[in-house]
Amino acid sequence: MDELIEYGPELFSGFTKNLLLSVLIAFFSLAVGTILAAMRVSPTPVLRAAGTTYVNVLRNTPLTLVLAFCYLGLSDTLGLIFSTEVPLTNSFWLAVLGMSAYTAAFVCEALRAGVNTVPMGQAEAARAIGLTFFQSVRLVIFPQAFRAVIAPLGSVLIAMIKNTTVVAAAGYTVDVAAVMRETFDTTGVSIPIFIGIVLAFLAVVLPIGWYTGWLSRRLAVAR
């Protein structure tokens, strides 16, 4: 218990980095995932193929590999650098990039499942009043699809939040998991520290599960 109290501030500081990462990744992955889903349901074969390829590649690549690629491939080899002065800032944004790209594939698939719950007639009615394809997606299809998959999207976000503990693979070595490993190196393995971190994650993740469950019931589209 003493270790948890002694290293608590550092661990907490690490945990806030996980939270900051989560918020940014949630924002970017929802945005990109929505665009990908629109591509995958569009009538244009090129867009559909591009969306499908993206999802298949990113969804089936291990996350640590995606992050390592961002770090070693994109940044070191190809020269994508977000900050030349502060290496940690660079790896922070590489982690955001890699994890957003990865999570977007899952958001896309959840949303596409939602699109399948929207009856065909909704899209026909949208087209019949003269909406263009993208208008009908934006105004009629996606609003209904989103409501149908709020709970599964919650699961995607929860998985993403937990995944922020592997961002060390992108060189961002100050998140809570990295701090924990460092602490263990000096103090030896500490069960209280483990439990403390688990509880911190539970405190964030459980409410998200409850809230999305509640929201999905509240916003359900009556048919």
Place this chain on the structure above:
Amino acid sequence: MTDNGDAAPLVQLEHVNKYFGALHVLKDINLTVSRGEVLVVIGPSGGGKSTLCRTINRLETIDDGAIIFDGEPLPEEGRALARLRSEVGMVFQSFNLFAHKSIRENVTLGPTKVRRKARDAADKRAMELLERVGIAAQADKYPAQLSGGQQQRVAIARALAMDPKMILFDEPTSALDPEMVQEVLDVMIGLARDGMTMMVVTHEMGFARRAANRVVFMADGQVVEENTPDEFFTNAQTDRAKDFLSKILTH
């Protein structure tokens, strides 16, 4: 209503063919709809009536032939097609009201997003139309809270809100409980009286007799017979039509 025979027809179908795989669902259809005309399409199920109706706003594409609307061939895709669809109202068998929007929003969506009409003006017009179809009191409810007959009347108001040049009705009363059929037909008869150009696929022979200028009988993907309602119902020319009528008019 069809007196102005000199004017070019609003819709012209020329040698239209369509296949669903190996199934030849529309066989060399030639048909015109004049401005202000109420054309009723009847016939046995699977005869191609709905498909025909849906080709006119290109919800179904055609494999061969031409469809001319208001002097122009139907655009194939993109904005031009969206513009055409905004001029052709459609009422579906299953209503297809936007489930996540209120009744009022269902009616204003097209005018505000397609016609770029101001919200106030669109709301005002929506309420007039809902008044006309007798649903104004339900404007803030959602589609699932309304009966089928009410939903279908909203769907008609939604089509009217675009000030369409014609309205397609694809079996508008087939999914309704029997006691709700008349309220929808009454609205449609009102539209017909006001001179709206209408193509109506229906099994409601009473509506055909009362409101139609012309009846088209379709079977097996072909237009088998075309006539005025009086002539068609009392003096059908083809055996196929006589057979069909004998089955539906006896009870």
